[in-house]
Amino acid sequence: MQEGRIERAFTYFESGAVLLVTTNDGTKDNVMTISWQMVLDFVPHIAISTGDWNESFQTILDKKECCLCVPTFDMLEKVVQIGTSHGSECDKFERFSLPKAKAKINKAPLIPDCLAVLECKLEDYVEEHGILIFKGLLLWENTKKKEQRVIHANGDGTFFADGEFRNMRKEMGQWVPKGSERL
């Protein structure tokens, strides 16, 4: 992975990609699967919706950081396995043969097989609605990976990959955020 322009970081999230969220509690790395995520602005701030049924949740509140990793469609089996197991029972990176690497700012690891990773700090927790608000600090990209399609969860146990592509930049004109072009 190489560092990328933060101006286009939000474009890895806006389509509603399923995410792998990594944490480090001071002793151990952990990773969870999240599909409830939303872009808030172009900084970017990213919101995720989760709660105390996820072990990583308390670690995020304690350490105030995580890495938001965007897996590709060829990683779907691992993404489901990660989402249906608990970090208290095993080391998920080991059990699911998921390579990891040191981040630059955060203690939480990168997942270098992913299409992109955003090192984030926690800015707020909207407790009433279970929403964590992150600010993206540093973008990592994997532009050379052959599989570039991300995963979309339907929530009923089925998934889609990115399919037909359309470039509407001409039609959108001034509405395309400057520096965002990626695809």
Place this chain on the structure above:
Amino acid sequence: MQEGRIERAFTYFESGAVLLVTTNDGTKDNVMTISWQMVLDFVPHIAISTGDWNESFQTILDKKECCLCVPTFDMLEKVVQIGTSHGSECDKFERFSLPKAKAKINKAPLIPDCLAVLECKLEDYVEEHGILIFKGLLLWENTKKKEQRVIHANGDGTFFADGEFRNMRKEMGQWVPKGSERL
């Protein structure tokens, strides 16, 4: 469109589909395009991120309701046109030849060409982060529409349709929410 089970309403949103959000300010219907949206639970509560640059925003705060409509990929041109024009300049339904219909609970109209429509009431506004929290009240489905692919915005003026499909219900087991099966 026909009424559908509210238990599967969240599945129309979880993949990160671009939405058309309809409102009625007491005098006039309006519609805006939103891709910053997130599921919060299976009720469902749905969050969207917006602000006062959208005319519909003030109407939602005033009337405390809207319809969240899920357009299909064949509607992409209209979705972009709606997203790049202002309701103050024109009647968007008329200008873009967008059929509408009466909702059952809400004053805001349905868009019957969409794959699904969720009649929602506003439950909260998290001002600090520009997040509107909706509770879904009634689901409309368009199960007979030939085009079932939804739209995913990358945020840089490019879009994807749903592509390759994978059913992982067996692998997910108990983690598939009861009554959610749609695809």
